[in-house]
Amino acid sequence: MIALTLADLVGILDARLVLAPGTTEETVVDGAVETNTKDLLPGGVFVALPGETTDGHRFADAAVEAGAVLLIVERELELAKPVPQLVVTDGVQALAALAREVVARVRAGGSLQVVGITGSNGKTTTKNLVGAILSAEAPTVAPRESFNNHVGAPISMLRIDHDTRFLVVEMGASGTGQIQHLVSIVVPDVSAVLKIGMSHVGKFGGIEATAEEKSAIVRVLPGSATAILNHDDHRVAAMAERTAAKVRWFGLDGGDLRAEDIVGTATGTAFTLVAGERRLPVRLRILGEHHVMNALAALSIADELGVPLERAIAAIEQVARAERWRMEVLHPQEGVVLINDAYNANPESIAAALKTLAQITEPGQRRIAVLGEMAELGEHADEEHDRIGRLVVRLGIEQLYVVGHGARHIHNAAGLEGSWDGESVYLETHDDAYHRIREDLRPGDVVLVKSSRVAGLRFLGDRIAGIGSDGAPLEPVA
Numbered sequence: 001m002i003a004l005t006l007a008d009l010v011g012i013l014d015a016r017l018v019l020a021p022g023t024t025e026e027t028v029v030d031g032a033v034e035t036n037t038k039d040l041l042p043g044g045v046f047v048a049l050p051g052e053t054t055d056g057h058r059f060a061d062a063a064v065e066a067g068a069v070l071l072i073v074e075r076e077l078e079l080a081k082p083v084p085q086l087v088v089t090d091g092v093q094a095l096a097a098l099a100r101e102v103v104a105r106v107r108a109g110g111s112l113q114v115v116g117i118t119g120s121n122g123k124t125t126t127k128n129l130v131g132a133i134l135s136a137e138a139p140t141v142a143p144r145e146s147f148n149n150h151v152g153a154p155i156s157m158l159r160i161d162h163d164t165r166f167l168v169v170e171m172g173a174s175g176t177g178q179i180q181h182l183v184s185i186v187v188p189d190v191s192a193v194l195k196i197g198m199s200h201v202g203k204f205g206g207i208e209a210t211a212e213e214k215s216a217i218v219r220v221l222p223g224s225a226t227a228i229l230n231h232d233d234h235r236v237a238a239m240a241e242r243t244a245a246k247v248r249w250f251g252l253d254g255g256d257l258r259a260e261d262i263v264g265t266a267t268g269t270a271f272t273l274v275a276g277e278r279r280l281p282v283r284l285r286i287l288g289e290h291h292v293m294n295a296l297a298a299l300s301i302a303d304e305l306g307v308p309l310e311r312a313i314a315a316i317e318q319v320a321r322a323e324r325w326r327m328e329v330l331h332p333q334e335g336v337v338l339i340n341d342a343y344n345a346n347p348e349s350i351a352a353a354l355k356t357l358a359q360i361t362e363p364g365q366r367r368i369a370v371l372g373e374m375a376e377l378g379e380h381a382d383e384e385h386d387r388i389g390r391l392v393v394r395l396g397i398e399q400l401y402v403v404g405h406g407a408r409h410i411h412n413a414a415g416l417e418g419s420w421d422g423e424s425v426y427l428e429t430h431d432d433a434y435h436r437i438r439e440d441l442r443p444g445d446v447v448l449v450k451s452s453r454v455a456g457l458r459f460l461g462d463r464i465a466g467i468g469s470d471g472a473p474l475e476p477v478a
Contacts, residue, residue, distance in 0.1 A: 001031065001045065001098075001102060001159070002030065002102055002105060002106065002160070002161050002162060003028050003030035004028070004029055005026050005027065005028055005029075006019075006024070006025050006029065006070075006084055006086075007026060009029070009070075009086055009098070010086065012097055012098055013094045014088070015072070015088045016076075016086070017085075018084060018085040018086075018087060019084055020082040020083050020085075021082060023083075023084050029070050030043070031043035031044035031045055031067075031068075032044045033045045033098070033158045034046060034155065035047045035048075035049050035056060044066075044069070045068065045069070045070045045072065046060070046064075047071075047091055047094070048060055048063075048071060048077075048091060049091045049095075049151065057077060060077050061079060064080070064081050068083060069083055069084075070086065071083060072091060072098075073086070073091070074087070074088060075087065095151065095154045096184075098158065099153075099154035099157040099185050099186070100186065102157065103186045106164060110163075110165075111165060112167060113165065113166055113167070113189045113190070113305060114166075114169060114187075114188045114189050115130060115166065115168045115169065115190045116169050116171055116186075116190070116217050117130070117168070117170050117171065117191075117192045117297075117301075118172070118173075118191075118193055118194070119192075119194025119195045119196070119214065119236075120194075120195050120196055120210065120214070121346065121352075122194045122195060122290070122294040123148060123171075123172060124145075124146050124148075124170060124322065124323050124326065125286065125291055125294045125323065125326065126194060126294040126297050127142055127168055127170045128142070128319060128323060129294060129295060129298035129316045129319060130142065130168050130298045130301050130302070131168055132316055132319050133298060133301075133302045133311075133312045133315040134168065134302070134305070136315045137165070137166075137311075138165035138166060139166075140164070140165065140166040140167075141156065141159045141160045141166070141167050142156070142167075142170075143168070143169070143170050145323070145324070146172070147170065148172035149172055149173075150181055150182065153170065153182050153185070154185060156169065156170075157186060166305070167186075169182070169186060171217055176209070176213055179216040180216040183216055183217055183220055187220055187222070188221070188225065189224075189226070190225065190226045190228060190301055191218050191225065191226070191227050192227075192228040192229075192297050192300070192301055193214055193215070193218060193228070193229055193230060193239060194236075194293065194294065194297055195230055195236065195348070196211045196214060196235040196236055197346055197347070197348040197349075208235075211238075211239075214236075215239045215242055218239050218243040219239075219242050221243050221244060221245035222245065223244045223245065225245040226246045226247075226304050227246070227247050227248070228248045228249075228304065229250075230250060230251055230293065230297070231249040231251030231255040232252055232254075232293075237249075248300055248304060250293070250297055250299075252292070252293070255296070256276075257273060257300050258273075258274040259272065259273060259274070259293075259296055260272045260274055262292055264287070264289040264356060264359045265360055266287070266329075266361075268283060268286065268287065269283075269292060270282065270283045271292050273313065275303070278309075282295065282313050282316070282317065283317055284316065284319070285317065285319060285320050285321070286319060286321060286322050286327060287360065289355070289359065290355075290356070295316055298316060299312050323343065325340055325343035325458040325461070326341055327353070327356070328340045328341070330467065331465065332447075332464050333441065333443075335442075335444055336441050336442075336443060336444075336446075336447065337446045338449065338464060338465050339356075339357070339446070339447065339449065340449050340458060340462065340465070341353050341448060341450045342372070342451045342455070342458035344452055344453050345372075345374050345375075345450050345451050345452045346377075347384045347387065347388065350371065350374065350450050351388070351391055353450050354369060354388075354395055354397065354448065354450075355395065357397065357446065357448045358395040358397065360446070361446050364444055365444045365445065365446050366442070366444055366446070367398050367399070367446055367448075368397070368398065368399040368445055368447040369392055369397050369447075370401045370403065370433065370437065370450070370461070371400065371401070371410050371450055371451060371457075372402075372404050372450070372451025372452070372455035372456075372457040373404055373406030373452055373455040374407075374452050375452035375454045375455070376452070381406075385408075385409035385410045385413070386410075386413040387413070388410050389409065389411065389412065389413025389414040389424070390416075390417050392410070392414050392424075393414050393417035399423060399425075399440070400414050400423070400424040400425070401425050401436070401437055402424060402426050403427050403428075403429075403430065403432075403433045403451070403455070403457060403460065404429075404451075405428065406455065407451070408426060411424045430456065430457075434460060434464060437464055449461035449464070
């Protein structure tokens with residue numbers, strides 16, 4: 001965070017200041033802002049937020065022990081080791097207010113440009129590709145992991161300083177008004193909308209409501225800004241009529257930047273970038289043809305910000321994976337490939353991952369899908385799980401393992417598809433799944449693990465591959 005005095009922060013947050021020995025209103029704070037004590041560094045600021053399962057105020061002393069020099073709290077606390085406290089009415093609103101002020105001050109004093117990215121699928125991959133491109137050009141801040149909600153996005157914004165040239169903001173939402181809230185903190189100079197799908201449709205009440213929520217990222221843009229839109233998605237394309245910004249397009253069927261000659265393999269995805277009269281080869285190391293659209297969005301953002309396409313392509317070609325647990329290639333044993341893509345899931349992303357599995361396997365390799373629940377689909381849940389089960393069969397996936405009660409309709413639908421000669425196995429627990437799958441694996445297998453985060457199959461995928469949640473190899477069990 002940029003340097004601010006405690007007096008500055010009182011004004012920004014409309015807070016009550018509780019000083020500690022050795023501090024005054026002119027004490028300067030410039031450490032990183034965090035809501036998780038595990039992420040705190042010495043000199044940092046800890047924001048104590050009440051949560052669904054616990055209360056951040058309970059960890060205030062742990063935050064001080066970890067090096068926090070300031071606490072932002074909703075009630076004054078008795079601390080074992082006193083540090084200043086800023087007492088606010090609402091911690092989430094305070095976090096937003098602080099991010100809004102910091103971005104405004106950096107923008108006013110320099111050449112900061114802000115990129116906003118949203119969509120039902122591909123946000124984190126696109127964010128990582130854009131981050132790789134812009135970081136090679138100038139000081140850039142992009143979110144870690146999927147810091148894209150009303151808490152994570154402001155935390156990311158607060159990592160900027162006066163030298164930052166580019167700020168990339170991933171804007172996600174699981175309910176109405178959340179993207180509008182993020183846009184109210186920082187109006188992007190360039191906004192990209194990737195795709196509208198079934199993600200969180202149960203929370204929004206329908207896919208049209210989802211489109212309305214996502215459109216907030218372009219509706220408020222001024223004429224000096226740019227909206228980068230998916231030409232191939234009619235719901236995204238319709239947003240062009242709802243923004244005052246300049247519009248640029250990307251897509252397979254048309255756009256300012258297009259992709260042709262797409263080839264997906266087990267080592268990456270190649271395509272030809274078409275930009276006007278220019279044709280440029282691109283070779284992604286990320287698996288899955290669906291990531292071509294994410295690459296087009298990232299290259300469109302880079303082009304709009306003045307980065308030569310050749311340099312932008314070179315940067316994204318160095319990105320080894322979309323993100324931890326996103327099309328991550330692991331090797332459980334010799335001759336076996338496991339693709340752990342279970343950080344999150346919705347009907348579109350599972351369909352894309354299954355199609356990738358079908359495309360990248362060679363003759364003689366067995367295709368195996370390990371699938372879990374897709375969350376937040378509301379009244380559409382049974383129908384969408386059923387559709388995925390039938391798709392597994394129609395794609396020729398030889399073996400299906402369905403894990404957990406919430407995904408049972410995938411198993412039921414696959415079993416009803418009479419043309420299938422394969423087998424679907426339903427497993428209630430992760431332990432059941434682990435032991436059954438490990439016993440069944442043989443050289444030549446290519447395994448896809450995919451589910452929503454709540455189902456936890458990312459950890460099952462790691463366990464099958466013999467690694468921990470930190471990605472380090474597990475010690476062999478005697």
